Amino acid sequence: MSGRLHALGLPAVALALVSGVLAVQLANGGGTFEPLRTADPCTTRAVTSRSDGIEGLTERLVLRGIDEAACRLHVSREALILELGQSDTRTDAEVEALHRGLSSAVRELEADGSLPPASALVDEALDSADLNGFLKAAIRALPDSVVDAALKTDDVLIRTIDDLDLRAVLADLDSPQDLNAQVEEAVTQAVKDSLSDRVRNLL
Amino acid sequence: MRRAVAPLLAVTVALVLADSAVVTLALPDILAELDATVGQVAWVLISFNLVLGLCAVPTAIWFDRAQPRIFTAVGIAVFAGASAWCAVAGSIDVLVVARCVQALGGALALVGCLELMVAEWGERRGVAAWVTAGVVGTAVGPVAGGLLTQAISWEAIFVVQVPFAALAVPAALAVRAVPVLPPDRHRPAVRPNLTLALLSAALTAALFLLVLLLVEGWGRSPATAALTVSVVPVAALAARPLARLLRPSPEVEVAVGCFLIAGGLVGLAIPPSAELFWTVAPQALVGLGLGLTIDRLTAQAMELRLPRARHAGWTIGARHVGVVVGLAILTPVFTADLQDAQEPAQEAIASLVLDAPLRAEDKISIARALGDELTQQRGQIPDLHRAFAAANLDPAERPAAAELERDLDAQLEGAATRAFRDSFLIGAGLALVALLTVIAPRRRRAS
Numbered sequence: 191m192s193g194r195l196h197a198l199g200l201p202a203v204a205l206a207l208v209s210g211v212l213a214v215q216l217a218n219g220g221g222t223f224e225p226l227r228t229a230d231p232c233t234t235r236a237v238t239s240r241s242d243g244i245e246g247l248t249e250r251l252v253l254r255g256i257d258e259a260a261c262r263l264h265v266s267r268e269a270l271i272l273e274l275g276q277s278d279t280r281t282d283a284e285v286e287a288l289h290r291g292l293s294s295a296v297r298e299l300e301a302d303g304s305l306p307p308a309s310a311l312v313d314e315a316l317d318s319a320d321l322n323g324f325l326k327a328a329i330r331a332l333p334d335s336v337v338d339a340a341l342k343t344d345d346v347l348i349r350t351i352d353d354l355d356l357r358a359v360l361a362d363l364d365s366p367q368d369l370n371a372q373v374e375e376a377v378t379q380a381v382k383d384s385l386s387d388r389v390r391n392l393l
Numbered sequence: 394m395r396r397a398v399a400p401l402l403a404v405t406v407a408l409v410l411a412d413s414a415v416v417t418l419a420l421p422d423i424l425a426e427l428d429a430t431v432g433q434v435a436w437v438l439i440s441f442n443l444v445l446g447l448c449a450v451p452t453a454i455w456f457d458r459a460q461p462r463i464f465t466a467v468g469i470a471v472f473a474g475a476s477a478w479c480a481v482a483g484s485i486d487v488l489v490v491a492r493c494v495q496a497l498g499g500a501l502a503l504v505g506c507l508e509l510m511v512a513e514w515g516e517r518r519g520v521a522a523w524v525t526a527g528v529v530g531t532a533v534g535p536v537a538g539g540l541l542t543q544a545i546s547w548e549a550i551f552v553v554q555v556p557f558a559a560l561a562v563p564a565a566l567a568v569r570a571v572p573v574l575p576p577d578r579h580r581p582a583v584r585p586n587l588t589l590a591l592l593s594a595a596l597t598a599a600l601f602l603l604v605l606l607l608v609e610g611w612g613r614s615p616a617t618a619a620l621t622v623s624v625v626p627v628a629a630l631a632a633r634p635l636a637r638l639l640r641p642s643p644e645v646e647v648a649v650g651c652f653l654i655a656g657g658l659v660g661l662a663i664p665p666s667a668e669l670f671w672t673v674a675p676q677a678l679v680g681l682g683l684g685l686t687i688d689r690l691t692a693q694a695m696e697l698r699l700p701r702a703r704h705a706g707w708t709i710g711a712r713h714v715g716v717v718v719g720l721a722i723l724t725p726v727f728t729a730d731l732q733d734a735q736e737p738a739q740e741a742i743a744s745l746v747l748d749a750p751l752r753a754e755d756k757i758s759i760a761r762a763l764g765d766e767l768t769q770q771r772g773q774i775p776d777l778h779r780a781f782a783a784a785n786l787d788p789a790e791r792p793a794a795a796e797l798e799r800d801l802d803a804q805l806e807g808a809a810t811r812a813f814r815d816s817f818l819i820g821a822g823l824a825l826v827a828l829l830t831v832i833a834p835r836r837r838r839a840s
Contacts, residue, residue: 199639204649207681208656211674212663220663220671224811225734225741225804241753249753268740271747275764 231260231267243314247306251295251347258291259284274360285356292351300344308341309334318374341384349380399513401557401564402506403522405469407530408554409499411537413442413716414597417604418539418615419547426547429485431728436489438601439720444496445503446713452500453706461508466565468501473558480551500709502561503527507705509568520695523705524688532626532683535600539619579698584830585690586711588647591827592686593715595654598723598820599625599679602813603661603672605727610809611667612776612802621669624676625683632684643689644831650685651828653678655821662817667806682824687712719823723816730812738808739767742801749797751790758784759794763801777801 215221229235237253239246260267263283274280274288299305316326329337353376362368416423416437424434456464475495482488511519541549600622607618636646660675691708698704746760762780781798 197641197645200636200641200645200649201652203635203639204653204656204681207678208653208660211660211678212656214674215660215663215665215671218665218671220660220665223663223665223667223807225737225808226744227737228740228744239753240750245753253747266740267747268743269736271743272739275760 228266228268231257231265231270244311247311250299250304251292254295254298255288255292258294259287260291262287262290280357280360285360288356288360289351293348296344296347296351305343305347307334307338308343308346309337311343312337315377319378320374340388341381345384345387346377346380349383350376353379353383397560398564398567399510399519399522401561402465402510402513403526404557405472405502405561406506406510406523406526407533408557409445409472409503410527410530411534412495412499412554413445413531413534413713414438414600415534415538415550416547417535417601418608418618419542419550420605421608422542422547422615423485423488427482427485427488433485433489435720435724437485437492439717440489441492441496441499442713442716442720444493445500446710446715446717448497448500449504449706449709449713450703451706453504453700453703456501456504456508456702456706457700461505461512462566462568464501465505465509466562468498468503468505469558469561469565471495471498472502473555473562474498476551476554476558480548480555500706502558503709504702504706505565508702509565511701512568520692520701524691527691528629528683528687529626531596531687532629532680533623535604536619536623536626539604539615539622543614543616543619579704581704581707582694582698584835585647585693586707588651588827588830589687589690589694589708590711590715590718591823591830592651592654592690593712594719594722595658595820595823595827596679596683597716597719598658598817598823599654599661599676601720602723602727602816602820603676606809606813607669607672610813611669611806613669617669621672622676624673625680628677628680629684632681635681636685643693646685647689647693648828648831650682650689651824651831653682653685655682655824655828657682658817658821658824662814662821664810667803667810719820722823723819726819727813727816730815731809734808734812737811738805741804741808745797745800745804750793751797752787755784755786755790755794758786759797775805777805 212220235257237250239249239253241249256267256270260270263270265273270284274284296305312329316329319326350373354372359372362372420434420437423429423437424431427434472495475491475498478491479488479495482491507520507523510523513519514522538550541547541553604618604622607613607621608615613621632650641649657675657678657680660678661672664671664675694708694711695701695704742763743760746756746763749756749759751759759781762784763775763777765783766775766777766780777798781794784794786794
């Protein structure tokens with residue numbers, strides 16, 4: 191009996207120690223401690239923003255648009271972001287997917303009622319617009335209902351996306367001034383086009 | 394002076410075997426200071442083990458024809474001189490050459506010290522002290538190297554060896570009578586030496602990879618890493634009392650030791666987080682396994698085999714060739730895994746930044762600073778704190794940014810841990826193969 195105890199004692203202690211240590215490691219998440227796995231971009235995810243107004247809207251649009259574009263390209267949104275951010279050249283497929291993604295993000299936000307009316311963005315847009323002071327004051331004096339009747343947010347955004355040279359925008363990611371100038375120009379053009387279309391339809 | 398002779402020789406044995414892994418924690422400093430590549434700096438470790446492993450047996454054969462005291466004193470002197478040379482090496486190439494010379498002197502010193510210690514303390518005590526000094530040196534090497542690097546500099550690792558070794562030179566010459574060596578009567582013990590080689594390869598994973606994970610992957614200081622890996626030698630000391638309590642046979646003791654090392658390495662492969670606490674219990678398993686195996690296997694390989702020095706040469710060769718084989722197997726695996734870990738880590742970082750509860754302009758500012766940091770530190774794990782400090786953030790957003798920084802650090806730690814997992818598991822596999830060499834049935838001798 192004593193001989194058997196001596197033969198089995200140390201192996202039994204070792205087995206208990208190894209099993210105990212591994213069980214505790216596994217029970218506390220051992221083996222799953224690794225980087226976050228990226229989510230499927232084709233599955234709709236809630237997008238939120240800490241920013242208000244145009245910046246917040248742009249952020250939500252970009253986040254949804256990137257998801258849509260990544261889904262079309264069959265990559266994760268993170269892989270697409272890193273590719274766009276790190277690569278010097280963007281492929282036609284990437285630019286096309288981004289364009290379509292942003293357009294469909296506008297339609298989705300419009301469909302779920304989260305696009306603000308144009309009147310909610312006018313003041314902020316005028317602050318940064320390069321317009322005559324009298325003209326700005328005149329536009330600000332317009333009642334919200336008139337602004338909302340004249341301009342539809344989704345229409346302006348879709349036109350802005352169509353007007354933007356996305357390849358140039360991506361090339362200017364490191365230069366906020368150039369980026370803002372491009373976006374401002376595209377938005378101004380989109381507002382003009384939207385208004386002239388509306389007037390043309392009225393006539 | 395007479396009383397100090399054998400202890401000084403034992404310290405020399407511990408120093409030589411500590412040198413096998415003493416630079417592990419100093420490698421990042423050496424890499425930076427000597428402007429070396431990762432591949433070059435690995436040779437500071439590989440060269441010593443390779444030369445020691447390959448020279449041990451020829452040295453032992455040469456020892457048969459030499460004056461033992463002179464032979465040993467020359468070996469220790471060469472080791473001491475080369476240690477000083479390592480400390481003043483101005484380039485990585487010079488350091489690698491100095492390490493080769495140091496290993497050559499170390500091989501002479503190890504073989505010679507065994508015979509001189511037997512002459513001073515007698516067969517049983519002399520061999521036991523030589524084996525124990527080797528185990529202590531092996532286990533304490535990375536800890537001592539880490540603490541010295543953090544407290545002083547990597548050069549200090551080599552400087553502190555010089556006075557000990559210099560004192561051991563007259564000690565070797567002072568040994569009075571060295572018995573005449575017996576003729577070659579026994580073949581090398583294949584099985585214990587093979588097990589030793591496999592276990593040494595596995596232990597490379599424990600000692601070398603763990604400190605790399607702690608310093609490079611989890612961003613801990615060399616001193617913290619050194620204190621953390623001190624669990625291994627402390628647990629190794631606890632192995633002997635445990636074995637005395639349960640009194641297993643030597644084969645069972647070695648088999649259990651292999652199993653404990655394998656279990657500890659699996660535990661190191663699956664920590665639940667980057668908290669140092671999670672490495673303690675797996676390291677304790679490795680330390681217990683180390684304490685149960687190395688001295689027992691060394692004793693088995695040398696027991697009643699003559700000439701003693703030659704069989705000591707075989708065990709030294711087996712251990713250090715094992716270390717080199719371990720490095721050769723594990724280095725390409727973990728460097729490739731670290732390379733592969735970059736993409737998921739970058740994607741995880743991008744994901745957290747995109748969804749962070751921060752204003753859009755702050756996200757862009759952080760993303761830009763992170764991008765610069767990643768570009769500058771290509772090939773190494775980036776320092777995210779620098780990126781956050783460089784980002785132009787709104788003060789009100791600082792708490793959320795600090796939380797994001799913590800989350801991003803956790804992603805990098807997770808990526809590094811994942812990258813080391815395969816290597817730890819390969820180390821565990823090597824320990825299990827060592828276990829097989831112990832429990833495999835022996836060939837019956839024809840009666």
